Amino acid sequence: MLQVSIYRYNPEVDSAPYMQDFSVDTEGKDLMVLDVLEMIKDGQDASVTYRRSCREGVCGSDGLSINGKNGLACITALSDTVKGNKLVVRPLPGLPVIRDLVVDMSLFYAQYEKIQPYLQNNTPAPAIERLQTPEDREKLDGLYECILCACCSTSCPSFWWNPDRFIGPAGLLQAYRFLADSRDTATDERLAGLDDPFSVFRCHGIQNCVNVCPKGLNPTKAIGHIRTMLLNRAT
Amino acid sequence: MVVQVTSFSRSGLSDWLIQRVAGVILLAYFALIGYVMINGVSYASWQALHAHSAMRIFTLLAALSFAAHAWIGLWAVFTDYLTERMLGPRGNRLRRFCQIASVLTLLSYLLWVVQIIWG
Ligand code: SF4
Numbered sequence: 001m002l003q004v005s006i007y008r009y010n011p012e013v014d015s016a017p018y019m020q021d022f023s024v025d026t027e028g029k030d031l032m033v034l035d036v037l038e039m040i041k042d043g044q045d046a047s048v049t050y051r052r053s054c055r056e057g058v059c060g061s062d063g064l065s066i067n068g069k070n071g072l073a074c075i076t077a078l079s080d081t082v083k084g085n086k087l088v089v090r091p092l093p094g095l096p097v098i099r100d101l102v103v104d105m106s107l108f109y110a111q112y113e114k115i116q117p118y119l120q121n122n123t124p125a126p127a128i129e130r131l132q133t134p135e136d137r138e139k140l141d142g143l144y145e146c147i148l149c150a151c152c153s154t155s156c157p158s159f160w161w162n163p164d165r166f167i168g169p170a171g172l173l174q175a176y177r178f179l180a181d182s183r184d185t186a187t188d189e190r191l192a193g194l195d196d197p198f199s200v201f202r203c204h205g206i207q208n209c210v211n212v213c214p215k216g217l218n219p220t221k222a223i224g225h226i227r228t229m230l231l232n233r234a235t
Numbered sequence: 236m237v238v239q240v241t242s243f244s245r246s247g248l249s250d251w252l253i254q255r256v257a258g259v260i261l262l263a264y265f266a267l268i269g270y271v272m273i274n275g276v277s278y279a280s281w282q283a284l285h286a287h288s289a290m291r292i293f294t295l296l297a298a299l300s301f302a303a304h305a306w307i308g309l310w311a312v313f314t315d316y317l318t319e320r321m322l323g324p325r326g327n328r329l330r331r332f333c334q335i336a337s338v339l340t341l342l343s344y345l346l347w348v349v350q351i352i353w354g
């Protein structure tokens with residue numbers, strides 16, 4: 001029997017959060033963490049609350065703190081995370097808890113909105129579409145794949161302390177995604193908005209973000225590129 | 236863009252660049268001091284070394300670097316931990332007090348260094 005400990009908090013009835021223990025019979029199968037949560041919700045306590053949708057690492061809704069490390073429950077296998085037969089599941093750290101494993105992502109999305117995550121181009125639109133050479137398209141690899149699961153930003157201490165002012169790894173990865181796009185002409189305005197002491201420069205290169213990204217992306221590297229662009233623009 | 240009047244240069248980029256350059260200057264200075272000390276110093280040789288104009292300029296440069304490096308670093312620490320988010324409204328007062336106290340301390344050190352090497 002797998003020992004599972006789940007963070008519970010229902011602000012309507014609980015005065016404080018607590019950990020609830022469950023025993024789950026996995027029949028020796030190497031399940032995903034999400035499967036275990038579903039088994040608990042179906043068979044033991046239907047009030048356990050979490051977000052999920054695609055169950056295959058595409059939608060980004062079930063980012064959780066799993067045995068202390070942020071990841072997507074649906075693609076984290078028990079064999080990857082369980083040691084000593086114990087599974088501890090908590091909500092993503094640093095964001096307000098709405099209920100159980102569900103967090104309020106407003107701060108995270110507000111930072112994403114700040115970087116203007118859409119193409120801006122002030123040249124006349126061509127008849128069909130804006131073309132890009134294969135080389136220019138390649139520059140977006142490792143950037144466009146982000147599913148905004150927030151695993152990275154909520155593992156970043158700088159984001160914990162200043163979630164309202166530091167854009168965080170997820171937002172900065174996307175900021176660079178548009179800075180690097182050959183079809184975007186707002187590069188200078190974008191860079192001008194990032195030059196303050198918080199937006200980019202609160203990154204101290206701790207690399208927690210790289211360590212947890214379930215898509216294997218590297219926000220720290222993208223942040224380094226932004227810094228270089230800022231430096232080249234200003235010196 | 237977040238504007239900060241108490242950060243060293245008000246620009247994240249130039250704070251960052253100044254801190255890196257200051258770090259390199261400090262490293263070079265202490266490497267030199269370490270090298271001199273390992274090879275043995277007497278009062279006379281130490282005084283002769285610091286009587287050189289080049290050495291005085293280097294010392295002053297290192298002191299300026301120290302002050303800038305420390306200001307930028309401490310400012311980042313204060314704005315991480317001594318905030319309204321972490322401590323409530325008294326976080327704001329505490330942060331301002333620590334910022335002003337550390338800037339005054341650093342400036343005093345700086346003037347003291349000037350007095351020692353040129354006094
Ligand atoms: S960079 Fe990775 S961890 Fe961060 S939000 Fe995107 S997919 Fe999730």
Ligand code: SF4
Binds near residue numbers: 155156158203205207
């Ligand atoms: S490298 Fe930067 S963005 Fe990534 S976790 Fe560290 S401080 Fe945060």
Ligand code: FES
Binds near residue numbers: 051056057060061073
């Ligand atoms: S449920 Fe969609 S990413 Fe896990």
